[in-house]
Amino acid sequence: MSSSALVRLLKSLDPLSPEVSIGDVADRLLTAEHKAFLSLPVVGSDGRPLGLVSRSRLQDIFMQRFGRDLWGRRPVADVMNPEPLIVSLETGLEEAARQITGKLQYPITEDFVLVDRDGRYRGLGTVLDLLKAMEDRIAQRNRVLRKALVELKESQTQLVQSEKMASLGQMVAGVAHELNTPLGYVKNNVQLLRELTGPLFELAEAQSRLAEYLSAPDADEERLATALENAARARERASPESLADDLGQLFDDTLYGLGQIGELVVGLKDFARLDRAMSEEVDLNDCIRSTLVIARNGIKDKAEVVTQLGDLPRIACAPSQINQVLLNLLNNAAQAMEGFGRIQVRSWADRQALYVSVQDNGCGIPPEVQKRIFDPFFTTKPVGKGTGLGLSISFKIIQDHGGSIRVASEVGRGTRFLISLPLGQATTLQRSA
Template identity: 75%
Template sequence: MTTTSALTHLLKPMPPLEADTSIADVADRLLTPECKAFLSLPVVDGAGRPLGLISRYTLQDIFMMRFGRDLHGRKPVGEVMNAAPLVVSLETSLEEAAHTVTSQLHYPITEEFILVDAQGCYRGLGTVLDLLKAMEQRIAQRNAVLRKTLVDLKESQAQLVQSEKMASLGQMVAGVAHELNTPLGYVKNNVQLLRELKQPLLQLADTHGTLLDCLHAPDCDEARLSAALGEAIEAREQAAPELLKEDLQQLFGDTLYGLEQIGELVVGLKNFARLDRAMSEDIDLNDCVRSALVIARNNIKDKAEVISQLGDLPRIPCAPSQINQVLLNLFNNAAQAMEGFGRILVKTWADDGAVLISVQDSGKGMPPEVLAKIFDPFFTTKPVGQGTGLGLSISFKIIQDHGGSIRVASEPGRGTRFLIRLPRPQAPHLQESA
């Protein structure tokens, strides 16, 4: 609906009066069926431009006076009309018309206003009530659109957050897969080598079995015994068990070490995801730090040395999988900030009111204009396609939802430090006093 059609819908055609029409004629006209629905009649000049409005209340006051009709009935309506009526152009918008009318209302409230065309000529009357109803409908329509937009925005936000989680999960899985491939690789090589080394041993066992069978056989002659003995001696020389013993010990040791590494990664991944744990429980944040470092090890190992200074921490209630997500994001960001091989310092400690985690890197740092936007959604300094700009924004929200805070300090060329503060639960006597 356009601006003009919106106001045209409010238009009520009413033949106007001329300024020299007598008051008595106006009163008679107000009694006609076509005018009964109106409280006012428009007055225009010869060119059709509005001069004012004459209301029933004004005529009632005149005729209620003693001999009012006889004294004033012949006077022109122009002498008693409201010469400053509300005038609205059909060209204005519904909002502008509502603002114009409501800003000019005065007591007693004039219920009608004059509608004019672009040339200022009278076209009809409108009522304040109809205008306000139309405005109310417009606001209701816009509120409905805003509500739908808000729902769509929340759905889009949820999808973006899920996309960021899936991107982080993909990076994590890729890192864990790479970490698993290394021990799996030499475990596989050792097994293949053991399979090759077993053949001479099996051949030696077969020749020894043939020799024993020959020794116990009554019909075994000297030639057959000599041949079986020669095969056993040759098989022993090929197997060389005295040399193989040390090799087998080394192979079994390496294989067990690789399997232990795989087991450590599996346990670390399980602890990181906390799939078998409650959504919120009392945990030691040092466990979260260790789990996140295990998962991030592939991304960090070629870029930085990790120095851990983990203090004794009280257990605090939190969602461990969410805290792990925050720490993994900080560790990966610290590794990506390195221009050469650097250092990442991870510290934990506690004070009377909170548990604190510090992640400090020796990377390239950030200028103030970047630092000011670091937690803004979709802000990223990475090339297109390499980051969504939601990692730190989600991390900020997670820490905020835990009642904590996350701060950052950085300087170009000197690195960056993130400080996470999570509140400790109050002692019972403090809770009672509070």
């Protein structure tokens, strides 16, 4: 707001001449017109303010014994403040408030003078009116800021949801690929079983006919010989002796494939924790294992994963969120590999906290990048390959659990992320992004 705010504060008062007597000024301050003011302006013949005569100063004079007799006929120039607070109408509201509060003395006994750009008197402003205008301005800005904050939170929620959906899409693609491999050879084994069991059905049918001829009273030797010959050929094709080994191997492979599928399903269920409470007592090692199962497809062609999991006490946390953090760190470690590398996942505990370390021997992170990796939208990936929200969300999740996540890295040697979660955290956790 510019000078218009000060114009609204301006109180047009007839200024005093320097020759006006002190007694006349005292009488004027008693009128209803001037009761709202702490002082009256004194202006020279050129229209420029010379000073202010304050109500407080006059009160001190006339409270004295014989004050009116001694001072009443003297000019106001003898008692005015020659250095009043002067504000130009061209001054903005904030600057005017800064100038006045910087020079203001307490208790407030004077108003301030308003002048135009040529320095001529235009009126009087009251400090309380100025402060009220500032209060209204702050209230207006607060309303704008609250609205902006609501819009920002809505945008943040949408961005976080987009990041989660992107991560979910990658995870589902990886799980689907992992499921396709055991499903593929289970399907092939079933097809082989169909081919191998076909001759068995033929043998069973040939032997059934032979049994009919053997039990028939009117069977001739020619028909019986043909049935025996057909049964012999069917047995030769079926080869039951060698078939037993083949079938046993096929059944073992099929059960192994189904077991892998079951492991993935259980891992996905444990990773998502869809059937668990928002906050519960969990073993953090279980979170690590289920996340490794889900991340296996994205890691297996890029790095060897080595785990060193210590004995951990159970801790209250939101397991699906912790899994999201671990998955993000593992995927980042795999993407940092320039060749086939190594990822080490460790867990341990002391009396204060639980710790999880994810370390890789990839390309490393430069120092200037390390300072910003937890900032929202910061990413070193090409356009369309990353949103820059993964580590920011991970940081917020760990922070909401009362813990911390730190990074140490050296270019060319690798990176290590360290998560710490306190054992004595509050039972009710904040819900993170």
